[in-house]
Amino acid sequence: xxxxxxxxxxxxxxLLRRARLADNQPLxxxxxxxxxxxxxxxxxxxYTDDARQWDLAGRVLLPGLVDLHTHLDKTYSTLENQSxxxxxxxxxxxxxxxxxxxxxLATVVRRALCTAIANGVIGLxxxxxxxxxxxxxxxxTLLTLRREFSVRIDLQFVALGQPGQSAARDAAxxxxxxxxxxxxxxxxxxxxxxxxxxxxAFALAQRTGKPLDLHIDETxxxxxxxxxxxxxxxxxxxxxxQVTVGHCCSLAFAAQSVADRVMDKVAxxxxxVVTLPSCNLVLMGRNMQPTPRGVTRVKELLARGxxxxxxxxxxxxxxxxxxxxDPLHIxxxxxxxxxxxxxxxxYQCLDLVTTHPRRAFGHTTAIAPGAPADLVVVDAQRVLDxxxxxxxxxxTFKAGRRVVHTxxxxxxx
Ligand SMILES: [Zn+2]
Numbered sequence: 360x361x362x363x364x365x366x367x368x369x370x371x372x373x374l375l376r377r378a379r380l381a382d383n384q385p386l387x388x389x390x391x392x393x394x395x396x397x398x399x400x401x402x403x404x405x406y407t408d409d410a411r412q413w414d415l416a417g418r419v420l421l422p423g424l425v426d427l428h429t430h431l432d433k434t435y436s437t438l439e440n441q442s443x444x445x446x447x448x449x450x451x452x453x454x455x456x457x458x459x460x461x462x463x464l465a466t467v468v469r470r471a472l473c474t475a476i477a478n479g480v481i482g483l484x485x486x487x488x489x490x491x492x493x494x495x496x497x498x499x500t501l502l503t504l505r506r507e508f509s510v511r512i513d514l515q516f517v518a519l520g521q522p523g524q525s526a527a528r529d530a531a532x533x534x535x536x537x538x539x540x541x542x543x544x545x546x547x548x549x550x551x552x553x554x555x556x557x558x559x560a561f562a563l564a565q566r567t568g569k570p571l572d573l574h575i576d577e578t579x580x581x582x583x584x585x586x587x588x589x590x591x592x593x594x595x596x597x598x599x600x601q602v603t604v605g606h607c608c609s610l611a612f613a614a615q616s617v618a619d620r621v622m623d624k625v626a627x628x629x630x631x632v633v634t635l636p637s638c639n640l641v642l643m644g645r646n647m648q649p650t651p652r653g654v655t656r657v658k659e660l661l662a663r664g665x666x667x668x669x670x671x672x673x674x675x676x677x678x679x680x681x682x683x684x685d686p687l688h689i690x691x692x693x694x695x696x697x698x699x700x701x702x703x704x705x706y707q708c709l710d711l712v713t714t715h716p717r718r719a720f721g722h723t724t725a726i727a728p729g730a731p732a733d734l735v736v737v738d739a740q741r742v743l744d745x746x747x748x749x750x751x752x753x754x755t756f757k758a759g760r761r762v763v764h765t766x767x768x769x770x771x772x
Contacts, residue, residue: 370759370760370761371391371392371393371394371732371758371759371760372391372392372393372411372759373389373390373391373411373412373413373732373756373759373761374388374389374390374391374403374405374406374411374412374413375388375389375390375391375412375413375415375420375734375736376388376403376412376413376414376415377414377415377416377417378415378418378419378420378736379415379417379418379419379420379739379740379741379742380399380420380726380742381742382741382742382743385401386401386417387399387400387401388400388401388402388403389420389726389734390403390406391732391756391759392759393759394731394732394758394759394760395729395730395731395732395758395759396726396727396728396729396730396731396732397728398728399726399727399728415736417740418736418737418738418739418740418753419736419737419739419740419741419742419744419745419750420726420734420735420736420737421479421709421713421726421734421735421737421742421745422713422714422717422724422725422726422733422734422735423479423480423481423482423713423717423733423734423735423755423756423757424478424479424480424481424482424686424687424712424713424735425480425481425482425483425484425668425686425712425713425716425717425719425720425722426475426480426482426483426484426670426671426684426686426689426712426716427482427483427484427603427631427633427668427670427716427719427720428484428486428572428603428605428633428635428668428670428671428672429471429483429484429485429486429670429671429672429673429674429684430485430486430487430519430672430673430674430676430678431468431471431472431483431485431487431501432464432468432485432486432487432488432497432501433452433488433673433676433677433678434467434468434471434673434674434675434676435467435470435471435674435675435676436452436455436459436467436675436676436677437451437455437676437677438675438676438677438680439451439455439677440677440678442645443641443642443645444642444645445577445642445678447677448642448676448677448678449549451677452676452677452678455677456488461496461497461499461500464497464500465500465503465504468500468501468504469504471674471684472504472508472511472512472514474683474684475512475684475685476508476511476512476755476757476762476763477752477755477763477765478683478684478685478686478687478752478755479686479687479735479737479752479755480512480684480686480755481512481513481733481735481755481756481757482512482513482514482515482716482717482720482722482733483512483513483514483515483684484514484515484516484517484542484572484670484720485501485514485515485516485517486516486517486519486544486572486574487501487516487517487518487519487535487540488519488520489518489519489520489528489531489532489535489540490520490521490528490531491527491528491531492527492530492531492534494531494535495531495534495535495538498516498518498535498538498540499538501514501516502516502538502539510757510758510760510762511757511762511763512757513720513722515541515542515720516539516540516541516542517540517541517542517543517544517572518532518535518536518540518542518543518544519544519545519546519574520532520535520543520544520545521545521550521556522543522545522556522559522560522562522563523555523556523558523559523560523562524550524556529559529563532563533563533566533567536563536567536569537567540569541569541570542569542570542571542572542603543560543563543564543567543569543570543571543572544560544571544572544573544574545557545559545560545573545574546573546574546577547560547573547574547575547585548574548575548576548577548578548583548585548609549574549577553583553585554585554588557573557585557588557589557592558592560573561592561596564596564598565596570598570601570602570603571598571601571602571603572602572603572604572605573589573602573603573604573605574605574606575589575604575605575606575607576606576607576608576609576610577605577606577608577639577642577643578608578609579608579609579612579643579644579647579651579653580609580612581609581612581613581614581617582609583609584609584610584613584617584621586604586607586609586610586621586625587620587621587624589602589604589628589630590621590624590625590627590628590630591624591628593628593629593630594624594627594628599628599629600629600631602628602630602631603630603631603632603633603719604625604630604631604632604633605633605635605670605672606633606634606635606639606655607632607634607655608639608643608653608654608655610622610655610656611651611652611653611654611655611656612651618656618659622656622659622660622663622665623663625660625663625665626660626663626664626665629666630665630666631666631668631715631716631718631719632655632660632665632666632667632668633667633668633669633670633716634654634655634657634667634668634669634670634693634696634697634711635654635669635670635671635672636654636669636689636692636693636695636696636697637671637672637679637681637682637688637689637692638671638672638673638678638679639652639653639654639672639696640652640653640654640692640696641678641679641680641681642678642679652696654693654696654697657669657693657696657697657699657711658697658698658699658704661707666715666718666719667711667715668711668712668715668716668719669686669689669690669692669693669708669711669712670686670689670712670716671684671685671686671689685749686712686713687712687737687745687746687749688749689711689712690708690709690711690712690745690746691708691746691747691749693708693711694708694746702743705743705746705747706742706743706746708746709742709745709746731758731759732756732758732759733756733757733758734755734756735752735754735755735756736752736753736754736755736756737750737751737752737753738750738751738752738753738767751765751767752765753765753766753767
């Protein structure tokens with residue numbers, strides 16, 4: 360294919376001057392050409408072509424953020440959940456879902472996506488409830504929005520169904536997957552036979568050729584450890600690297616020797632593990648004293664080389680009233696809940712919402728020549744502050760386009 364002259368791509372040409380890519384290192388100039396990072400150097404020459412220049416004056420430039428586990432179909436709905444338990448959340452949601460129209464859903468999902476993008480998010484994965492054929496209208500709405508937002512954000516969708524529960528439910532999941540949903544999903548711990556549900560989910564993945572993203576062991580019961588079965592089936596089906604597991608709460612409650620055995624299998628299966636600290640702090644450990652944190656064993660999994668990620672989960676719905684599609688807020692919460700508070704661990708918490716979920720998404724992970732220019736400018740002079748003090752985001756670049764630019768004016772008397 361013939362390449363068009365560079366001048367035909369003015370909006371994806373940038374020269375970002377004096378960017379902070381790493382703490383205690385010289386500032387760097389970053390040249391973006393045709394949506395990709397072309398050069399990085401301490402001082403690049405002034406180019407005479409039409410690249411737009413922006414002097415970041417030492418501000419932090421991070422890889423674009425990725426929110427790997429959300430529920431766009433439930434967001435900005437009702438906060439009615441008196442007990443704060445998962446079971447009441449499911450019941451409240453079941454009632455509310457009947458009332459919401461597709462145009463109403465499209466409005467709130469646009470709001471969610473714009474909020475995320477302004478926070479620096481360039482990739483987001485959402486689970487979508489697929490109980491029966493009536494949910495396919497929601498699938499259609501979200502696929503339409505994916506096309507509408509395709510220049511600004513990469514979206515991946517998971518069919519959050521109930522594999523193996525009935526022929527009608529499996530048919531609805533198959534339809535959703537054929538319409539363009541990317542992942543087979545499910546929440547086996549909520550089903551009457553969790554092990555059979557895991558088996559059925561893998562069977563559906565084999566049948567459709569789709570990868571898996573499952574809600575796993577969102578419970579305090581140390582004996583509910585389908586995580587081990589998921590790891591074993593991943594290896595048995597040669598799906599290493601293609602399976603994502605969210606929550607994995609019961610792993611934290613299991614005896615150390617059991618947890619060690621399971622985590623070794625998780626590492627061997629190359630599972631992507633997503634911790635969801637906001638939602639787990641809200642839902643887990645209700646009526647337990649002392650109240651546990653409810654999050655999985657983040658540090659021990661990282662020590663085994665597992666691709667651990669952190670994500671929002673539910674935002675402003677019966678499952679969780681909190682959140683703003685802000686992965687830096689989630690990294691901060693992950694640091695709190697996993698006790699990752701030394702400087703090297705705080706940098707690692709940043710990986711949980713940048714390079715690690717980008718890997719799970721199938722993207723290049725680093726700011727390096729040749730990588731897509733998916734970037735976020737953070738209003739801070741130190742990378743560590745991105746996790747520690749949650750500074751404002753000033754711009755999000757997607758494939759070299761500055762898709763949103765935020766200006767802040769502070770006026771003192
Ligand atoms: Zn979830």
